[in-house]
Structure formats: C-alpha cells, structure tokens
Amino acid sequence: xxxxxLSNTPHRRLNxxxxxxxxxxxxxxxxxxxxKVERALTDAQPIYDPTCYLCPGNTRxxxxxxxxxxxxxxxxxxxxxxxxxxxxxxxxxxxxxxARSEPGVSRVVCFSPRHNLTIPRMKSDEIRNVIDxxxxxxxxxxxxxxxxxxxxxxxxGAMMGASNPHPHCQxxxxxxxxxxxxxxxxxxxxxxxxxxxxxxxDYVMLEARLGERIVCENDxxxxxxxxxxxxxxxxxxxxxxxxxxxxxxxxxxxxxxADILRQITTRYDNLFEVPFPYTMGFxxxxxxxxxHPEWHFHAHYLPPLLRSxxxxxxxxxxxxxxxxxxxxxxxxxAERLRSLPAEHYLGAVE
Ligand SMILES: [Zn+2]
Ligand SMILES: [Zn+2]
Ligand SMILES: [Zn+2]
Numbered sequence: 473x474x475x476x477x478l479s480n481t482p483h484r485r486l487n488x489x490x491x492x493x494x495x496x497x498x499x500x501x502x503x504x505x506x507x508k509v510e511r512a513l514t515d516a517q518p519i520y521d522p523t524c525y526l527c528p529g530n531t532r533x534x535x536x537x538x539x540x541x542x543x544x545x546x547x548x549x550x551x552x553x554x555x556x557x558x559x560x561x562x563x564x565x566x567x568x569x570x571a572r573s574e575p576g577v578s579r580v581v582c583f584s585p586r587h588n589l590t591i592p593r594m595k596s597d598e599i600r601n602v603i604d605x606x607x608x609x610x611x612x613x614x615x616x617x618x619x620x621x622x623x624x625x626x627x628x629g630a631m632m633g634a635s636n637p638h639p640h641c642q643x644x645x646x647x648x649x650x651x652x653x654x655x656x657x658x659x660x661x662x663x664x665x666x667x668x669x670x671x672x673x674d675y676v677m678l679e680a681r682l683g684e685r686i687v688c689e690n691d692x693x694x695x696x697x698x699x700x701x702x703x704x705x706x707x708x709x710x711x712x713x714x715x716x717x718x719x720x721x722x723x724x725x726x727x728x729x730a731d732i733l734r735q736i737t738t739r740y741d742n743l744f745e746v747p748f749p750y751t752m753g754f755x756x757x758x759x760x761x762x763x764h765p766e767w768h769f770h771a772h773y774l775p776p777l778l779r780s781x782x783x784x785x786x787x788x789x790x791x792x793x794x795x796x797x798x799x800x801x802x803x804x805x806a807e808r809l810r811s812l813p814a815e816h817y818l819g820a821v822e
Contacts, residue, residue, distance in 0.1 A: 473682055475803065484795070487700035488663070488671060490655045494702050495790075495797040517588035517637050526638035528585045543598075544605040545582045546643075552578035554646050576646030577613060581605055581624075583639040590628075590639045590747060592737035593821045599730035606643075606754075607718040607726070613645040614759025621649050621758050629749025631776055631784060645759075653755055660766040672768035673714050685806040688735040688814075692728030695736045695773075697806040702796040704778045704785055705743065705805050707736060709771040716767040717756035735814065740775065742812040750775035 484493045525532040528540045534550030554576025561573040583602050584594060591599060610622050626641035627634045649657065663671035679685055679696050687695045687707060698708045709732060715721060721729065740748035751774045757767040778785040791797055 475801075479801070485700045487698070488675075489659050490652065491659060492700075493795055494700050495795050496801060497797060497799055498801050500799045519586050519588055521587045521638070524587055524636060524638050526580075526582050526636055526640055527587050541582070541585055544584065544601045546579055546605055546609060549578035549580050549642070554578050554644055572648075574646055574648060575618060576644060577619070579609060579613075579643040579645075581609070581641050581643065583641070587638050589821065590737070590741075591733055592741050592816055593818070594734070595821075596727065596730050596734070599733055600726060603718075603721075603726050603729050603733075607721065609643050610718050610756070610759075613643065616645075617761075618647055619645045620647055620760040621645065621653060622756075623650065623653070623753060625751065625753030627751050629747060631749040632751050634749075649758060653758070656755060657758065657764075657767065660768065664766040670714055670766065670768050672710055672770060676710050676712060684803050687739065687806055687809045688732065690728050690731050690735075692725045693732040695732060697802040697809070699802055701802040701805070702798060703774050703776065704798060704800055705740070705773075705775050705809065706802075707773040707809070709733075709736065709773070711769045715769045716764055717769055718754070720769070736773065738814065738816045739809050739812045740773070742817050743809065744777060744781040745817045746781040748775055748777065 478496075478498070480499050482495065482497045482499065484495055486493055520527055522530065524530060526538070528538055528542070528545075531537050532550055536547075536550065538547075539545065554574065556575055556577055558573050558575035560575075561571075563569070563571040581602070583589065583591065584598055589598075591602075594602075606624050610624065613619050613622050622643060622645040624641060624643050628639075630637075660671050663669075663674075667674070676694065680694070685696045685699060687697060689695065689712075692713065693709060693711055695707050695709045697706060701707075711721075711725065713725070715725070737748070740750065752771055754769070754771045755767075756769050757764040776784040785798075787796065
C-alpha cells in the first residue's frame with residue numbers, strides 16, 4: 473500500500489467498523505501552537521490513602537465499608553447510572569420525541585488493593601486476576617436474561633474525568649445495545665454477509681502483512697493504530713484468533729491479554745513519561761443469547777494527549793459539528809509508539 477501520495481494531502485479515511493469518516497490533514501503538523509497548556513501529571517500516589525473510597529477497609533461515600541480485599545475487587549456502584557429495578561416505561565410523542573426506560577447494572581472493579589498500582593506496573597499474574605474478574609463479570613451479568621450488553625471500560629487520569637486515582641474500571645451492563653457497539657455489530661454483520669469472513673480477522677491479516685501501523689504483539693494479540701484512528705495516539709487491541717468475547721479466551725489467551733495490556737500501557741506511559749490518560753474499553757459479543765459469529769473481540773484505547781504531557785487534543789468546532797480531524801498520521805503515531813522502550817520509565821515496582 474502506497475500512502476506517500478497522501479502524505480501532504482488532506483484526505484478522509486473510512487472507519488469500516490462504524491461507517492464514519494475521519495479527516496486527516498498531515499500538512500498541518502508544522503503550524504504554531506498557542507492553545508491551552510495543561511499542568512504535567514505526577515505519579516506521586518501513596519500505596520494506601522486513608523481518604524480514598526476505593527482502598528481496602530475504607531468507608532465509601534455512600535457509607536458502605538470496603539472489604540479488606542487482597543486482590544481484584546468488584547462491587548456495585550454506590551451512585552449507579554443504571555438501575556436493575558427500573559420500570560418499563562415508554563414515551564412517544566409522534567416519532568419526534570421518543571424515550572424509553574433503560575434497566576441496567578453499574579459495577580466498579582478495583583484492579584488491586586494498592587492505591588498506586590496501575591496496569592503497566594502490575595505483575596502478569598496481577599493483571600491476570602483483573603482479566604479473570606472481567607471475564608466472570610461478563611459471564612455472570614450477561615447470563616441475566618434481560619442484560620443484552622456488557623461494557624467494561626476504564627477512564628484513566630483526571631483529564632479523562634476519573635474521579636479517583638485508585639486504579640479501577642467500570643462495568644455498565646444493560647438491556648439495549650449502546651450506540652457504538654450497535655453500529656459495529658451492523659457493520660460486522662453486513663461484512664460477513666457480503667464477504668463470508670470476519671471484518672476484523674481480515675483487518676488483522678491485512679495489518680499484519682503491511683506492518684506499518686502495528687505497535688506491539690504476542691502470540692494471541694496485537695495492538696495497532698487503526699488506519700481510521702481519530703485521537704492522536706488511538707490504538708486498537710485485537711485477538712489474532714477469531715474470538716467473540718472474553719468467555720472464549722483460553723488460559724493461554726488470558727495470559728497473552730495480560731501481557732499485551734502491560735505492553736501497550738507501558739508504551740503509552742513512556743511516550744511523555746507520565747501516567748498516560750485514556751479511556752479504554754472492550755467490545756465483545758452482545759449477551760442476548762445469540763451466537764454472534766460476526767463479533768470479533770477487541771478493545772479501543774482513546775487517549776487525549778497530542779504533543780506532550782500538557783498538550784491535549786480537543787474535539788471541538790468542525791469535529792463536533794461535522795467530522796473528526798487529525799494532523800499527525802496514524803502511521804507516524806504507530807511508529808512513535810513502536811520505537812519506545814518496552815520497559816516502564818519508572819522501572820519495576822518493588
Ligand atoms: Zn485507594
Ligand atoms: Zn474475527
Ligand atoms: Zn469496537
């Protein structure tokens with residue numbers, strides 16, 4: 473594939489998973505920057521914080537006391553966005569004003585009892601514990617007949633609105649398919665009907681052949697900057713084997729997932745030598761009881777930083793009103809992430 477004829481040319485790239493386009497303006501990377509400067513983030517968190525509502529044994533804002541947990545710990549969110557006992561209500565004023573009640577469950581998962589232990593600095597078996605909890609939450613929540621979608625996601629860093637620095641993620645499980653997975657399902661179904669193969673299996677093979685957008689990989693997974701990436705250092709984590717959800721991962725795959733999660737988050741932290749903020753989350757088979765052979769297990773990393781620990785990309789103006797736009801190409805972002813050291817800049821945790 474020859475991208476050189478686009479290297480100085482504004483162009484659009486198609487996201488085949490959603491049908492959306494992104495505008496790429498590589499000629500703009502030289503323009504002067506006079507925008508907002510963020511203060512650098514620091515890594516100075518203690519092992520235990522007596523005021524943290526997620527640390528073991530502490531009392532949460534809602535009054536519940538955390539267990540003295542010693543490994544990964546999951547509990548119901550005290551201030552849930554979704555509630556299981558939501559009554560079935562529908563409002564429809566012609567076809568223009570439409571609302572429906574949405575029952576669901578909101579969970580919180582603390583990765584480890586240590587207040588300052590982030591994924592890139594955890595040991596393989598500690599990340600493996602997190603993955604085992606994710607898989608069991610996906611299975612248990614998804615087994616409820618009225619829960620048709622389970623979203624596991626992490627907001628890392630104050631820049632992404634994380635309300636507590638204790639490393640944790642959230643799980644929102646609900647009745648109806650949310651917007652983005654619904655669009656991805658439609659596109660994956662249509663691709664399978666047209667080509668007789670899986671959209672993301674074909675994409676993994678294509679990117680493995682080209683190599684230029686791959687950041688890191690192991691036997692089970694690879695991480696790449698997708699051709700259609702919107703955020704400067706956006707990445708996608710994909711299983712090499714066709715797996716529709718976490719419940720189909722073998723023991724070896726789960727160990728491979730722990731390894732690749734550490735690899736990508738280490739590279740992210742090394743990029744600007746700060747705990748790299750991002751939203752990440754998994755996309756997997758809906759839990760509506762159907763087989764969904766079109767679904768290919770993957771995760772998206774959506775980080776806001778652009779040029780340093782203090783300069784972030786804003787989704788504003790044309791991007792909110794028309795089409796998202798980026799300056800540095802996905803190829804050069806992949807190249808930068810790939811060339812970073814594989815060891816964390818802060819060294820190993822004792
Ligand atoms: Zn804590
Ligand atoms: Zn596949
Ligand atoms: Zn997705």
